[in-house]
Amino acid sequence: MSVLDPAATAIRLFDAERNLHFFPIRHHSPACALHLREALRVIRPSAVLIEGPVDFEPLITELLAPGVVPPVAMVALPDAAEKGRGGTTYYPICRHSPEFVAIQQATELGATVRFIDLPSRHPAMLSDRRDRQDQPLLPMRETMFDRGAYVEAMCARTGFRDGLALWDGLFEARARGTDWRGFFASVGAYCSALRAASDPDELEADGTLPREAMMRSCIQEAIAARSGPIAIITGGFHTPALIDAHTDASRPAGAAARSNAWLVRYDFRALDRLNGYGAGLPLPGFYERVWQRLIGTDDAQSTLTEDILVGFRAHLIEKEPALTFSFPTLQSMVETARRLAELRGLSEPGRTELFDALQSSAIKQEIEVGAHPLLAAFTTYLQGDRLGDLPPGSRLPPLIERTGSEARSLGLSLDDAIPKTRELDIYRKPRHGQTSRFLYAMRLVAPPFAERVKGPDRVYGFRADMLMETWTYAWSPAVEAALIERAGDGETVRDVAAALLIRRLEDLEQEGQRNNAEAAFNLLSIAFDAGIGSAAETLIAAVSEAVGADTQLLRLTNALVIGQALNSRARAMPSDAAIKAFADLLPALLDRLARRIAELLPDLAAVNADNVGGAIACLAALAEAMADPDPPFPTQPLRDALQGLMSAQLDPQLTGAVIALAALVSLIDEAEAGQRLSAALAGAFERPGDAIRTLSGVMALAPQLFVNDSSVITAIDDLFGAVDDQGFLDLLPQLRMAFAELSPQETDKVAAIVAAAHGASEDDLALLQRVPDARVLADHLMLSERLRSQWQADGLAAWLEPAP
Structure with missing residues (x-):
């Protein structure tokens, strides 16, 4: 007998002598689900064994609770001992999942239901089953159905374009048949051939063999304890390794179940093979429609093809009118899909026929496959956007319930997984400010939920005049899993966010960064944005400690800019308890920070040319902070320290920057700044490179001092007149860097002054503007x-x- 002979396979699958019935399935296959339902009704098993992690078994009864609306997912979270070993494990269930149908039918028949796979956190289950790290970690993977030598040979023989179309044509097209034995025999024969073509080394490496050892052990236990027929439902790829009796029925090491499992909502987008999901079929919304037709839950008078294409046209009219096609084109699509199905020997059009009909009837120009917007819209439409649901009182941590309740109270929609956009008037509308703080907190606790698209930079003040923030957000299984994972840290989003920030402070200490004032202020800013008033006192105490210990001026001056922005926001936003908690504590902290900077400023006298860039950045940050006409920190200690620097012997570039800063904070006026700069340039006359570096220091902070003082321009012009051509060429790179700080208008102004000094006319200037x-x-x-x-x-x- 050939291993590919369905009749021979049927004998092996349905063993009357041992009263064992093996059902090879493909996950989320409507055809497998429907035939399995009929088979269980006939066999009436006493036990139903399903490929699923044994630690998920306590969730079986929750799956069947009233109010559970698939898609949902059983998830397992890593515990503290598993830190760094993979991520959250997902076991998704939709209405047309054979496993879900088996659980429903077994419960109706009074049969025992058991999961027989390794625990979800077993090392063999955590061998990476993802093509990308951002994909969910799954205990099942079915890429062997889609590619490989056997699949390619079958596609070449049958004319199907790929493994997914091949499966649809061979098996989903037989969903309405009544011969469930013949159906599963064919699936078993197909899967046996896939198994025979697989590399044994790969099976060992990806955890397949220890998983099958676990399944055989569970089957043997069920046989020993049975009181009637046993149905074994596993992925078809595993079935050939489970049918025959084995003596190695001992459980693999580490197979004891540890339950850290929860039931969460799932969505069709995450369930789609096209988005990287490793099992099942693409476009789950399409197969959901197929399932509804198969079990007769819709009363549509039209065919499935008509229902889908008419619905798609209505969707385009509402959502994307520019892509809408005419009614005659719709008729052509329906007819084309029907004729293609007939030509391919199918009882009705499937997913492939629908796409082919759309492309041939509605798209006239040549396109790259999948690149046309109409095809992309059809893909999204058939993908579906359903988000499952769980009834109130489901076994979920309070954090999820409270998070959902708060989100809804702020007007955020959690009814589906479609990304949405929200505009927030954060300064003028208190409720919008609350929503912003909630979204910032969620960025800490469950990052997949929300992303800020635009708005003011609330740390460094970039575009600080913007009044609006724009966010995108979407509830998804990853959000619920993240909330479950954080549930031990508190019952509200802000409690958990506070715990995370305190943990980040501890991480700074472990990394030797506890004295990093800038990092500590960044944490403080995050806490402020998220409205975590409960953490204010602890965080500000830690920041104050960092300020006292930090010896790096650049970090301290950057921290001053952040602290000043925090203070400005606290004054500008409508006050609530969280904002007041920070506003009351900030002044003393900023006072200490300013005095600490003043204490360390004299150290800049020791800076040499190799380190001057960091020193210039310090002074630039100080200039930004002190530009505030009403700064929230004492400026006199800083002014006194700056006065001392002006009389010190400094690196030329730093000299220019100090002069510029002194002018910016009105320690000296622009006239005196010009005199000091001219004197500095004259002192460096024998070293033209130093003169240019002095000018560069000024340009970095206050280029207007150079532009507005003709005496400074004259000094630079005299310097250039005294050097030969080669000297000028040597200075040119530095000169370009210095003048890069000027705007085009400032450059023109300098050029006009220099031109006038040399008697050049406007025509001469026009000619110079065309110089390369x-x-x-x-x-x-x-x-x-x-x-x-x-x-x-x-x-x-x-x-x-x-x-x-």
């Missing part, structure tokens, strides 16, 4: 110098003299 960029100019000057040297060598020096 500095690199090209440098190349031309070097060429001129080579020509000069060559002419002199050739005795043509007289040519270089200007005409009389």
Whole structure:
């Protein structure tokens, strides 16, 4: 007998002598689910064994509770001992999942239901079953159905374009048949061939063999305890390894079940093979419609093809009118799909026929497969957007219930998994401010829930004048799993967020960063955004400690900018308890921070050219903070320290920056700043490079000092006049960097002053504006110098003299 002979396979699957009935399935297959339901009604088993993690068994009764609306998922969370070993494990269930139908039917028949796979957190189950790290971790994977030598050979023989279309044509098309024995015999023969073509080393590496050892052990236990027929429902790929009797029925090491499992809502987007889900079939919304037709739950008078295509056209009219096609095109699609099904020997059009009909009838131009927006819209439509539901009182941590309740009270929709956009007027509408703080807190606790698209930079003040924030958000299985994972930290989002921030403070200490004032202030800013007033006192005490211990001026000055922005936001936003908790504690903290910076500013006198960039950044941050006309910190200690720096011997670039800062904070006026700068430039006349570096320091903080003082421009012009062409070429890179800080208008102003000093006319300036960029100019000057040297060598020096 051939292993591919369905009759031979049927004998092995349905063993009357042992009263064992093996059902090879594909996860989430409507055809498998319907035939399995009929088979169980006939066999009336006393026990139903299902491929599923044994630690999920306590959730079986919850799956059948009134009010549970699939899709849902059983999830297992890593405990503390498993830190770093994979992520949350998902076992999704939809209405057309054979496993779910088996549980329903077995319960109706009074049979015992058992899961027989390894525990979800067993190492063999955590071998990475994902193509990308952002995909869910699943205890099942069915890529062997879609690719490989056997699948390719079958597609070539039958004319199906890929493994998914092959499965649909061979098996989903037989869903309405009544011969369940023949159906499963064919599935078993197909899966036996897939198994025979598999690499044994891969089966060992991906955890398949220890999982099957666990299943055999559970089957043997059921046989020993049975009182009637036993139905064994597993992925078809495993079935050939389970049918025959084995003596190695001992459980693998570590197979004891530990229950850290929960039932959560799931959605069709996460269930879609096209989004990276490793089992089942693509476009679950389509197969949900197929299932409803198979079990007769819809009363539509039209065919499934008509129902889908008419519904899609109505969807386009409402959502994407630019893509809407005409009614005659709709008729053509329906007819094309029907004829394609006939041509391919199918009882009715399937998923592939619908796409082919759409493409041939509604798209006239040449396209890359899947690239046309109409095909993309149809894919999304057939994917579906259903989000499952659980009844009130389900066994969920209070954190999930309270989070959902708070989100709804703020007007956030959690009814489906479709991403939504929310505009928030954060300063003028108190409820919008509350919503913003909730979303920031959720970014900490369950990051998949929300993303801020635009709004003011509330740490460093970029676009601080914006009054609106824009967020996108969507409730998803990943959000519920994240909330379950954090449930031990508290019963509200803000309690959990506070615990996480305190933990981050502890992480800073472990990383040797407890004295990092900037990092500590960033945590404080996050807490403020999220409205975590309960953490204010603890965080501010930790930040104050960091300020006292930090010796790096750049971190301290950056922290001052963050603290100043915090204070501004606290004054601008409608006050509530959380904001007041921070507002009351910030002044003393900022006072200490400013005095600490003033204490360390004299250290800049020791900075050399190698480290001057960080020192300039410190002064720039200080300039930003002190630009506030009413700063929330004492400025006199800072002004005193800056006055001391002005009389110190500093690196030339730092000298320019100190002069600029002193002018910006009105310690000196612009006239005195120009005099000091001119003097500094004159002092560096014998070292032109130092002069340019001094100018660069000014430009980094206050380029207007250079632009507005003609004496400074004259000093620079005199400097350039004193160097030869090669000296100018050497200075050019530094000069370009210095002048890069100027705006086009400021550059024009400087050019006009220099031109006037040299008697150039407006026509001369216009000509100069067409001069090539500095690199090209440098190349031309070097060429001129080579020509000069060559002419002199050739005795043509007289040519270089200007005409009389």
